[in-house]
Amino acid sequence: MTSPIRTHQPDISLTVCSYSRVLEIISNKWSALVIYALEDGSVRYGEMSRRIEGISKKMLTQTLRQLERDGLVHRELIPSMPPIVEYSLTPLGQSLILPMHELKRWTNEHYAQVEQARAEYDKTWVDE
Numbered sequence: 001m002t003s004p005i006r007t008h009q010p011d012i013s014l015t016v017c018s019y020s021r022v023l024e025i026i027s028n029k030w031s032a033l034v035i036y037a038l039e040d041g042s043v044r045y046g047e048m049s050r051r052i053e054g055i056s057k058k059m060l061t062q063t064l065r066q067l068e069r070d071g072l073v074h075r076e077l078i079p080s081m082p083p084i085v086e087y088s089l090t091p092l093g094q095s096l097i098l099p100m101h102e103l104k105r106w107t108n109e110h111y112a113q114v115e116q117a118r119a120e121y122d123k124t125w126v127d128e
Contacts, residue, residue, distance in 0.1 A: 025070055030055055030063040032100065035089065038073065039097050042088040072096065 013020075026032050033052050037043055043051075049060055064087060067073040072093035078084040089097075 025072070026096065026100070028063065028066075030059055031067060034060070034063050034067060035072070035093060035096060035100060038087060038089045038093070042076070042086045045085045045087065048087065067093070 026035070030052070033055070034048065037048050037051050045060070045064075049055065049057060052060065055063075064073060064075065068075050071090055074088050074090050076086045076088070078086060
């Protein structure tokens with residue numbers, strides 16, 4: 001007697017997994033840095049550009065637009081000569097601050113162990 005063939009449905013999926021959904025939003029290194037730059041309140045575009053090391057104006061603009069599209073950032077145009085643009089976190093964006101601080105805390109506490117594990121792994125593969 002043969003046993004019935006069982007098909008297993010995946011329980012982890014890129015399309016429905018909430019972890020992959022949040023990573024889609026914040027996994028871009030610039031997104032996380034922009035959110036950190038905005039955590040204390042409104043910031044002008046030029047100031048943010050100076051605060052975030054290594055970000056080009058093009059990448060900052062793209063990142064801000066994506067975060068605005070995702071509902072995490074509010075853009076306000078202040079009529080003046082020249083026009084002033086300020087960005088701030090929406091309530092939805094502010095709700096990400098605590099989880100991001102937890103990830104930062106974890107990184108501060110454990111990243112040395114990750115680096116050590118990588119070095120040991122790499123040494124193993126070099127020795128073979």
